[in-house]
């Protein structure tokens with residue numbers, strides 16, 4: 526398990542990361558989300574030791590992290606990091622060797638990964654000759670070539686088509702199944718919702734929420750949608766009902782308790798037909814907007 530404890534980073538007057546604390550448990554896929562400039566990349570760089578924190582610590586397996594620990598980590602940095610003019614297989618084998626793999630082992634894993642990502646015919650091609658999406662696949666292969674004990678991936682899914690996303694998701698799941706903790710940042714909240722076991726939400730350098738998607742959901746306000754035959758504007762007059770929005774026959778409501786639900790239903794039926802009165806299950810995007818606003 527990796528622990529981030531009160532990590533703080535200033536750039537001059539800019540407090541980019543402000544006392545960030547969270548854990549990435551073994552075998553869990555942790556999604557790191559937050560708007561542009563929230564501090565995700567800065568935090569990941571401090572975890573990887575490529576940027577010094579102003580204060581705070583990173584722990585691995587319950588003790589302060591060492592250089593040797595970090596050598597066992599796989600990292601896909603925001604600025605990527607492979608050589609554009611070198612053949613992709615050579616680069617992967619080289620990186621695997623740097624991370625302690627034998628030449629034969631690194632080559633076999635690299636060939637398997639490239640084959641799996643549809644690049645089996647292009648092993649001798651230079652990185653720059655591949656499309657951006659295919660370059661991204663090679664970057665992910667580079668992060669896992671050393672059989673890492675922890676994976677840090679900065680926006681690994683940006684620019685990937687749905688089929689590539691699915692194969693990356695399968696690859697990452699194989700790692701978490703073996704107990705490897707994975708931390709990845711993404712702005713693709715539908716994907717984060719599908720993929721991650723837990724979330725860390727950052728806003729303006731601060732952790733504003735952590736937990737599973739269902740935990741985050743249960744902390745948010747509960748809304749109901751009412752759809753009636755005519756105009757639903759009458760619902761504004763009911764006690765115990767906070768109207769979030771009314772649009773013709775549809776109203777979005779925050780109800781104070783079961784009594785309010787009964788009241789809304791009774792009133793609606795007395796006034797005509799009722800098509801729907803149901804609890805709204807918020808999407809991760811809705812939750813994200815609520816916790817970061």
Ligand SMILES: Nc1ncnc2c1ncn2[C@@H]1O[C@H](COP(=O)(O)OP(=O)(O)OP(=O)(O)O)[C@@H](O)[C@H]1O
Pocket residue numbers: 536539541559560561562563564565566567568
């Ligand atoms: N090397 C640097 N020098 C000065 N300021 C920096 C540096 N790196 C990051 N910052 C600032 O730190 C803040 C956090 O940036 P960071 O890149 O960590 O955000 P992010 O959440 O990864 O954003 P995005 O989703 O846009 O990639 C921003 O205000 C950014 O301008």
